[in-house]
Amino acid sequence: MTAYPGEQTLAHLSDLHLGRRRADHLAARRLVEQLLVEGIGHVVVTGDLTAHGRRAEWEDFCALFAPLERTGRLTLVPGNHDRGTDDAASQMMKGERVRVRQRPGLYLVRVDSTAPHNRAPFRSHGEVCAATLAAVDQALGEAPPGSLVGLLLHHHLTRLPVEGLGEWFADTIGWPHASELKLGHRLLALALGRCDLGLHGHRHVPRHFEAIAPNGRTLDVHNAGSSTELQACRVFRHAGGRLLAPPRWVHLSPRPSRWTSAAPVPLAALSRP
Ligand SMILES: [Fe+2]
Numbered sequence: 001m002t003a004y005p006g007e008q009t010l011a012h013l014s015d016l017h018l019g020r021r022r023a024d025h026l027a028a029r030r031l032v033e034q035l036l037v038e039g040i041g042h043v044v045v046t047g048d049l050t051a052h053g054r055r056a057e058w059e060d061f062c063a064l065f066a067p068l069e070r071t072g073r074l075t076l077v078p079g080n081h082d083r084g085t086d087d088a089a090s091q092m093m094k095g096e097r098v099r100v101r102q103r104p105g106l107y108l109v110r111v112d113s114t115a116p117h118n119r120a121p122f123r124s125h126g127e128v129c130a131a132t133l134a135a136v137d138q139a140l141g142e143a144p145p146g147s148l149v150g151l152l153l154h155h156h157l158t159r160l161p162v163e164g165l166g167e168w169f170a171d172t173i174g175w176p177h178a179s180e181l182k183l184g185h186r187l188l189a190l191a192l193g194r195c196d197l198g199l200h201g202h203r204h205v206p207r208h209f210e211a212i213a214p215n216g217r218t219l220d221v222h223n224a225g226s227s228t229e230l231q232a233c234r235v236f237r238h239a240g241g242r243l244l245a246p247p248r249w250v251h252l253s254p255r256p257s258r259w260t261s262a263a264p265v266p267l268a269a270l271s272r273p
């Protein structure tokens, strides 16, 4: 693979659920080791870092990702599971709903899409309000030219295929627990034309789609899925504020999950009937 002048790399992980199983800790450790070996420029983790929001789980995450954090190469947003027992989520964005992180070649708009109702484990849906939308609007408007602009949050912006019986049941009877963000379409509209990457998690099966704005700018939206279940994560190449190619998957397993080669979700499938 030929390196492009000024090329940088960005890895996207999500839904590690540390504290759930020993295997999740091992997979997270091996993924970090692999990203360090590959010299990845920056790493984004979009929530559900912990299984129950416990302090010990958060400390486990901090220890595993310390080499990236120490070198300024780690950016986080909280997920619904992080709102659990000890509210580990409160450590991630210091109580702010929107924060911007700038790194060389990157302008990352972080959105906390969790809410107090997430303290009940089955009430997993996210929430953003009008004030959050206004803050995102302002942050995107201040993005400097020449940087890759990313919108990072935990919950999905659009309807996605249902995963599992629980989600099917909730979806069928109209519970919001498995639904996309109620104002997700508004966030998407704000991002279109001003943002290059939408990165989220929450759903554990990876998905992606792209939308092209009237100004010609492409917005690529990726759900990382559960990186520890998949034992894999995507890596993006970028330079001069643009993606250079479709992302590639970094796999730990010699037999990659079938989900990591899934086709893009057709746009028509992303809106409610
Ligand atoms: Fe999750």
Ligand SMILES: [Fe+2]
Pocket: 048, 079, 080, 081, 124, 154, 201, 202, 203
């Ligand atoms: Fe989640």
